[in-house]
Structures are given as structure tokens and as C-alpha cells.
Amino acid sequence: MPIYLPIAELTVNLFHLLGLGVVVGTISGLFGVGGGFLLTPFLMIYGVPSPVAVASVTAQVVASSTSGTLAHLARNTIDLKLGALLVAGGSLGAVLGVIIFDVLKSLGQLDVLLAIGYLTLLGSIGTLMLVESTGLSFRRKQAGQTAQPRPRRRFPPWIRALPFPVTFRRSGLVVSAIPVVAVGLIIGVIGAILGIGGGFILVPALVYLLRVPGKFVVGTSLLHLTAVMAVTCTLHALRNQSVDLILAFCLMIGGVFGAQVGAAMGRNLDARQLRLLLAVIVLVVAARFAYGLIVLPDTLFQSNRIDAGMIP
Amino acid sequence: MTRWAAVLAKALLLVAAMTAAPHSRGHAETLSLAISDPVIRLNPNYAGAPIALFGRFDETSPDATYDVSVTVVGPARARVVNQVGRNAVGMVVTTRRVYYDRLPTLAHLITNRPLDRFADDQTARRLSLRPVDLIEDARLGTDPDGEAFDRALLRDLVQRNEYGVDGHGATFISPGFFSARLQLPSSILSGPYLARVVLFRDGEVVDTAEQAFVVQVAGLGSRLTQMARRAPQHYAALVVFVALATGWLGGVIFRR
Known part of the structure; x- marks a missing residue:
């Protein structure tokens, strides 16, 4: 069934969009990530102009994260104070990211820089998660244990030495506000540049860097995603009018349904299995970018429509 | 088929109106044009649309061979063609790029028989009849391999159905009457479109005319x-x- 996207200025199949939304929404609900790192490249491959894909995905991420955020709010599994600091940093990062994106665009080679950015981030985080997950699994099998490993709660000395300590009662943490805001800011910048929510970076950052208890990780990550993506979406709509509401809405419908499916599936998997599964998905996407950087395409010429202002 | 039937019904009305209307210009082989849909609306379920152009002229030489070329062009935008290759460390990167300014986002050439049977290359180039001519017109810079970039861009745009050549898309319904039909692709920009028509008699240009139509987002x-x-x-x-x-x-x- 065809549907015309007025901002993207092309006709697509409605069921393809809904299906894509369901798949990505399932991943979102399962892992507490936005799914933008999958959705943005998929839309570009599907023919949606990259500025529209990047901008519209931010709206979809807001919707898919909202249902999850509200569910976690109801279950009391969000550290609101921690979330507020992360959102403050993330919002500033989103503003910086949009400015950096414009600078990169004017320098040329943006596509290659994006591919390298995706590969570096996804590759390193995916490998880290895979090693961690399989390493834990191996050690547990050796020891014949079935209980969860005890989380490491002590921060490294350089983090403990930082000023502006803040007490996060719900998470049972005392840590400087600097690394918290910095994590939010870095993810905000990366998210705006790469057109992703950054949940797949935030979740491990909360677990490994800020030592947030597993119970609060997914909910707090979703709160950050919802708020920062709302800011990023607003910036994209104001700066270049590239948010396609019809495209985003189709993805939202599929995404909201998928998020529920993912959340239900998540209840039957433990945290370690989830990390292993997410690591595999992240590495597959990284491999796709590596392939594009290593293997010459069939045609050596690629054409794109551009703004007249980009002509040097 | 139903859409084309609707277009055909409009055609009959237009042909009747054109037959009744007097010619406005001086010489006998003056072109009069009409279009089936002056406004194409991009509704939410838009998935491409058929459009037909009709033309009339008075044949002054019964023994002459008449041919017609219709070049339909869409709103102009800038475009870049990147050539990729390996850098010093073997990574696939953009090695060269050629820019195109004010390149029509849609360009289709429709003729009653292949263009090279009745128009020479110079005429086609001078009048920018073919999509490749429009690409060459829009190319910026002095890259010595500019034509290779043009060919690559043409291949890409033809693949997207945004550019094309139909050597049999125009038909002479009767002496002095012709129609040209085009299936607009599903991905088109809103804005002003133009059908540029050139009438040939024994390979010589005898008249040119233009017919505008508009594509607008609806609802x-x-x-x-x-x-x-x-x-x-x-x-x-x-x-x-x-x-x-x-x-x-x-x-x-x-x-x-």
C-alpha cells in the first residue's frame, strides 16, 4: 500500500514502514535503547534522504522511548535525579552536535566520517559487551554458579577525586556531577551527529562507568533518550525543516507495538543474555559499516541531491 | 488501465477543443499544445501518475515526414556525484566529486521514433532535448572526466525512473495530431514542470512550443x-x- 511522504518527497510502502517500526520497536523494548542506530541506516538504504531519515528517526525514538519510560516510571525503576543531570548534559550535547554536524557537512567526506564514527562506536562497544557477557558466562560455568555476579560499586580513583559530589539515593551512589553530565553531553553530541538516540552507548556507560544498579539502568536510559531526542527533533525541525511527520508517525505506530513485544520478551531473558544479544546486533551493524569502508561498491560513482548552498 | 482510460477521455475533449480553436501564430506548422492534467496532486496515496500531452499543427507538405520530440523537465535542484576509491591506507573514500547546479529533478524525452533517426547530435545538443544534454548543461567545473561523471549520473537517475528516453512514447493519432504519454514516477518533487515540444519536418526544426503543468502536494x-x-x-x-x-x-x- 503506497503512502506519499511530503517532506521526504517520495512514495513508500506503508507496510514496510510499519514492519520496520515493529522490528526496531521490539529491539527498543528489549534492550532499553532507542533503535536509531538501526533505523537511520535502514531508512537511508530504503531511499529516504539522509537529513530526513536522521531527523524523523528522532521523533520515532521519542515515541518508542515514551511508552517504555512511562512503564518504568510506573514500576519506580528510574533514578529521576540521575536522569535529570543526564538530560541537562544531553540537551547541551544535542545543540553542540547539530552545530558540529553542519561544520562536518561543509568540510565534505561527511559520509565517510559518519561510517568511521558508526564503525568505531558500534565496533568498540559491541566488542566490549560481547567480551564482558561471554567472559561472565565462562567464569560462571567454571564456578558452577547460578547467582548474578556481584556488581562492582567502587569508582576508579580519578572519578572519586572529581569535585561536585552528588548523592543519588535511589541508585545508592555518591558520584561527582561532572562524569554524569559529561556522559549525557557526549551521547547528546554523538546522537545528533550520527542520527541515533545513543542508548546502546548510554546503557553500558551507566553500567560500567557510573555503576548504576541494573534495576535502574534501562528506565533511566529511556528517560534520557526521550528528553534528549525531543530536544534534537525540535532542533532539526527548526534548523532545516527535515522532520517528516507522516514517516515518523508510521514508524511510531510500529515502534510502540514493537516496544511492548520487546518488553514482554525481555522478561524471559536475564541481563547477561540481553547484553550478549545486543552485542551481536551492534556488531552486525558495525560489520555493515566496515564492509562499506573496505569493499569497493559495484559502481564507483554515487550521486546525491544537495542544497545549492553546499556547492563550493 | 483505468487511469489511462481517464487520460484518454480527457484527450478526446482536448483534441476536439484544439480542432475548433484557430491557430494563434503566423506560419502553418504552428504547434498548439494541451495537457491532460495541468495540476498533478500528490495525495497521501500517490504512487505515480499518467500524464498525456496533445499537440496539433497543420501539415503543409503531405509528402514530408514529421517527427516530434517532447522533453518533460521537473524543478531544478543541485546534485553531487562522488567517485569513490581507496586512500593511502586502503579505505574506501570519496576521491573526486563533480557538482551539478540547477539540474532538473525529472527529465524524460519522448519521441515518435528514436531521436537519432530524425535529428542529428548537434541539434539535439543545441536544443537540450536529451536527458544527457541537460546533465551536461548543469555540470560545474572543468573536470577532464566530466563526461564519465555525466554518464554515471544518467545511469543512476534512469535507474530511479527520474530520467528516461522513450523512442516510441509519442504517437501521431492522425495527420497533424499527436499525443505523448508519460508515467510520472512515484518520487517526484512538487513545483513547476515543463513539457518542451519540438516539431521536425524532414529532420529540420519547424516549430517549438512549451506546455507547463504543476505538481503540488495535496491534503x-x-x-x-x-x-x-x-x-x-x-x-x-x-x-x-x-x-x-x-x-x-x-x-x-x-x-x-
Whole structure:
């Protein structure tokens, strides 16, 4: 069934969009990530102009994260104070990211820089998660244990030495506000540049860097995603009018349904299995970018429509 | 087929009107043009549309061979063609790029028989009849391999159905009457479009004429596009509200 996207200025199949939304929404609900790192490249491959894909995905991420955020709010599994600091940093990062994106665009080679950015981030985080997950699994099998490993709660000395300590009662943490805001800011910048929510970076950052208890990780990550993506979406709509509401809405419908499916599936998997599964998905996407950087395409010429202002 | 039937019905009316109308210009082989749909609306379910152009002229030489070329062009935009290759460390990167300014986003040449049977290369180039001529016109810079970039761009645009050549898309219905039909692709930009018609007699250009038509976004899409451009702050608020409301509603509906 065809549907015309007025901002993207092309006709697509409605069921393809809904299906894509369901798949990505399932991943979102399962892992507490936005799914933008999958959705943005998929839309570009599907023919949606990259500025529209990047901008519209931010709206979809807001919707898919909202249902999850509200569910976690109801279950009391969000550290609101921690979330507020992360959102403050993330919002500033989103503003910086949009400015950096414009600078990169004017320098040329943006596509290659994006591919390298995706590969570096996804590759390193995916490998880290895979090693961690399989390493834990191996050690547990050796020891014949079935209980969860005890989380490491002590921060490294350089983090403990930082000023502006803040007490996060719900998470049972005392840590400087600097690394918290910095994590939010870095993810905000990366998210705006790469057109992703950054949940797949935030979740491990909360677990490994800020030592947030597993119970609060997914909910707090979703709160950050919802708020920062709302800011990023607003910036994209104001700066270049590239948010396609019809495209985003189709993805939202599929995404909201998928998020529920993912959340239900998540209840039957433990945290370690989830990390292993997410690591595999992240590495597959990284491999796709590596392939594009290593293997010459069939045609050596690629054409794109551009703004007249980009002509040097 | 139903769409083409509707176009054909409009054609009959237009042909009747054109037959009744007197010619406005001096010489006998003056072209008169009409189009089946002066306004193409991009509704939410738009998936391409057929369009037909009709032309009339008085044949002054019964023994002469008449040919017609119709070049349909869409709104112009800038485009870049990147050539990729390996850098010093073996990574695939853009090695060269050629820019095109004011390149039509749609260009289709429709003729009653292949163009090279009745027009020489110079004439086609001079009148920018073929999509490749339009690409060459729009190319910027002095890259010595510019033509290779042109060919690559043409291949890409033909693959997207945005550019094309149909050597049998125009038909002489009767002496002095012709029609040219084109299936507009599903991905077209809104804006002004132009059908440029050239009439040939024994390979010589005897008249040229133009027929404009408009492609415009209709319904909800039109309102959203206008809002996004004219009131981006309201549009941004609407998008965020819809996203939050959809997410919230989804949570409510699926809550057990």
C-alpha cells in the first residue's frame, strides 16, 4: 500500500514502514535503547534522504522511548535525579552536535566520517559487551554458579577525586556531577551527529562507568533518550525543516507495538543474555559499516541531491 | 488501465477543443499544445501518475515526414556525484566529486521514433532535448572526466525512473495530431514542470512550443509541508506532541 511522504518527497510502502517500526520497536523494548542506530541506516538504504531519515528517526525514538519510560516510571525503576543531570548534559550535547554536524557537512567526506564514527562506536562497544557477557558466562560455568555476579560499586580513583559530589539515593551512589553530565553531553553530541538516540552507548556507560544498579539502568536510559531526542527533533525541525511527520508517525505506530513485544520478551531473558544479544546486533551493524569502508561498491560513482548552498 | 482510460477521455475533449480553436501564430506548422492534467496532486496515496500531452499543427507538405520530440523537465535542484576509491591506507573514500547546479529533478524525452533517426547530435545538443544534454548543461567545473561523471549520473537517475528516453512514447493519432504519454514516477518533487515540444519536418526544426503543468502536494501532506516551512516552531511542537502522545497511548493500550 503506497503512502506519499511530503517532506521526504517520495512514495513508500506503508507496510514496510510499519514492519520496520515493529522490528526496531521490539529491539527498543528489549534492550532499553532507542533503535536509531538501526533505523537511520535502514531508512537511508530504503531511499529516504539522509537529513530526513536522521531527523524523523528522532521523533520515532521519542515515541518508542515514551511508552517504555512511562512503564518504568510506573514500576519506580528510574533514578529521576540521575536522569535529570543526564538530560541537562544531553540537551547541551544535542545543540553542540547539530552545530558540529553542519561544520562536518561543509568540510565534505561527511559520509565517510559518519561510517568511521558508526564503525568505531558500534565496533568498540559491541566488542566490549560481547567480551564482558561471554567472559561472565565462562567464569560462571567454571564456578558452577547460578547467582548474578556481584556488581562492582567502587569508582576508579580519578572519578572519586572529581569535585561536585552528588548523592543519588535511589541508585545508592555518591558520584561527582561532572562524569554524569559529561556522559549525557557526549551521547547528546554523538546522537545528533550520527542520527541515533545513543542508548546502546548510554546503557553500558551507566553500567560500567557510573555503576548504576541494573534495576535502574534501562528506565533511566529511556528517560534520557526521550528528553534528549525531543530536544534534537525540535532542533532539526527548526534548523532545516527535515522532520517528516507522516514517516515518523508510521514508524511510531510500529515502534510502540514493537516496544511492548520487546518488553514482554525481555522478561524471559536475564541481563547477561540481553547484553550478549545486543552485542551481536551492534556488531552486525558495525560489520555493515566496515564492509562499506573496505569493499569497493559495484559502481564507483554515487550521486546525491544537495542544497545549492553546499556547492563550493 | 483505468487511469489511462481517464487520460484518454480527457484527450478526446482536448483534441476536439484544439480542432475548433484557430491557430494563434503566423506560419502553418504552428504547434498548439494541451495537457491532460495541468495540476498533478500528490495525495497521501500517490504512487505515480499518467500524464498525456496533445499537440496539433497543420501539415503543409503531405509528402514530408514529421517527427516530434517532447522533453518533460521537473524543478531544478543541485546534485553531487562522488567517485569513490581507496586512500593511502586502503579505505574506501570519496576521491573526486563533480557538482551539478540547477539540474532538473525529472527529465524524460519522448519521441515518435528514436531521436537519432530524425535529428542529428548537434541539434539535439543545441536544443537540450536529451536527458544527457541537460546533465551536461548543469555540470560545474572543468573536470577532464566530466563526461564519465555525466554518464554515471544518467545511469543512476534512469535507474530511479527520474530520467528516461522513450523512442516510441509519442504517437501521431492522425495527420497533424499527436499525443505523448508519460508515467510520472512515484518520487517526484512538487513545483513547476515543463513539457518542451519540438516539431521536425524532414529532420529540420519547424516549430517549438512549451506546455507547463504543476505538481503540488495535496491534503494533509500539503498542510504539514507548509507548516514545516512557514511555522517550524509550531511544527516542531506538533511533532514532539504527536511522538509523546503516541508513546503514551501505546503504553495505555498495551498495559495489562
